Amino acid sequence: MIRSCSLRLVTCLSKYHDFPPARRCLSSKSDASERIWKVYLSGEIHSDWRQVIADGVAKKNLPVILTSPNTSHEDSDDCGAIILGMQQERPNWDKIGASMNAIRTKTLLSEADVVVIRFGEKYRQWNAAFDAGYAAALGKPIITLHPPSLSHMLKEVNASANVVCEDPEQVVHTLAYVIRGELPSPRDGDAFVPIADRLGKGNPNP
Numbered sequence: 001m002i003r004s005c006s007l008r009l010v011t012c013l014s015k016y017h018d019f020p021p022a023r024r025c026l027s028s029k030s031d032a033s034e035r036i037w038k039v040y041l042s043g044e045i046h047s048d049w050r051q052v053i054a055d056g057v058a059k060k061n062l063p064v065i066l067t068s069p070n071t072s073h074e075d076s077d078d079c080g081a082i083i084l085g086m087q088q089e090r091p092n093w094d095k096i097g098a099s100m101n102a103i104r105t106k107t108l109l110s111e112a113d114v115v116v117i118r119f120g121e122k123y124r125q126w127n128a129a130f131d132a133g134y135a136a137a138l139g140k141p142i143i144t145l146h147p148p149s150l151s152h153m154l155k156e157v158n159a160s161a162n163v164v165c166e167d168p169e170q171v172v173h174t175l176a177y178v179i180r181g182e183l184p185s186p187r188d189g190d191a192f193v194p195i196a197d198r199l200g201k202g203n204p205n206p
Contacts, residue, residue: 034063034179035063035179036063036064036065037062037063037064037065037113037114037175037179038064038065038067038111038112038113038114039064039065039066039067039112039113039114039115039116039175040066040067040068040108040109040111040112040114040115040116040135041053041066041067041068041116041118042068042069042105042109042115042116042117042118042127042128042131042132042135043116043117043118043119043120043125043127043128043131043145044118044119044120044122044123044125044128045071045072045073046120046122046123047120049118049145049168050066050068050071052168052169052172053066053116053168053171053172054066056168056169056171056172057172057175060172060176060182062175062176062179062180063179064175064179067108067111067112068108069101069104069105069108069127070101070104076097076101077093077094077097078097079097079100079101080093080095080096080097080098080099080100081093081096081097083100084096105131106134109131109134109135109138109140110138112135112140113140113141114140114141114142114143114175114178115131115132115135115140115141115142115143116142116143116144116145116171117131117132117135117142117143117144117145117157117161118144118145118146119144119145119146119150119154119157120146120147121147121149121150129157132144132157132160132161136160141162142160142161142162142163143161143162143163143164143165143171143174144157144158144161144163144164144165145165145166145167145168145170145171146164146166147166148166151164170187
């Protein structure tokens with residue numbers, strides 16, 4: 001049996017577990033002259049955060065292509081051994097798989113306009129931390145995504161990020177603002193006070 005990880009570019013969205021390597025979230029309402037943004041989704045693979053972002057991007061008709069690493073844990077572990085042959089030692093098995101996966105990761109991350117990096121509570125995502133450093137070295141805009149409980153552990157990573165989000169919906173709203181200047185209703189609801197009203201205008205000079 002051949003396990004397939006084919007590259008597909010589609011306009012519709014399927015279930016999270018079948019999240020394709022590349023997905024173009026456009027509609028007939030999108031302006032053909034708009035820039036197409038490439039957004040790389042790095043990080044944990046055990047929840048549906050990628051699908052939530054994909055659904056949100058599609059709902060807003062944003063001109064975005066979402067890419068990601070191979071999100072099949074088993075395939076990413078075994079790809080090298082399946083293609084090149086089984087290895088007697090675990091380090092060799094991991095090395096050939098990691099090197100093969102790195103072709104995809106380095107290519108898509110280097111092509112990205114924005115890199116979103118998700119850290120979850122259940123597992124330590126060493127690969128995500130590596131991607132964050134790699135993206136920072138390339139000068140890529142970074143959006144981190146994680147629960148507040150991880151803020152202290154990720155303070156150095158967050159210091160290099162442009163935006164720190166707590167949920168996937170905030171990532172979608174950030175992309176909508178960056179791409180089209182669209183803002184959602186304030187997260188704080190009626191408690192929100194514009195900065196000019198709260199602290200005064202920033203520049204008193206005419």
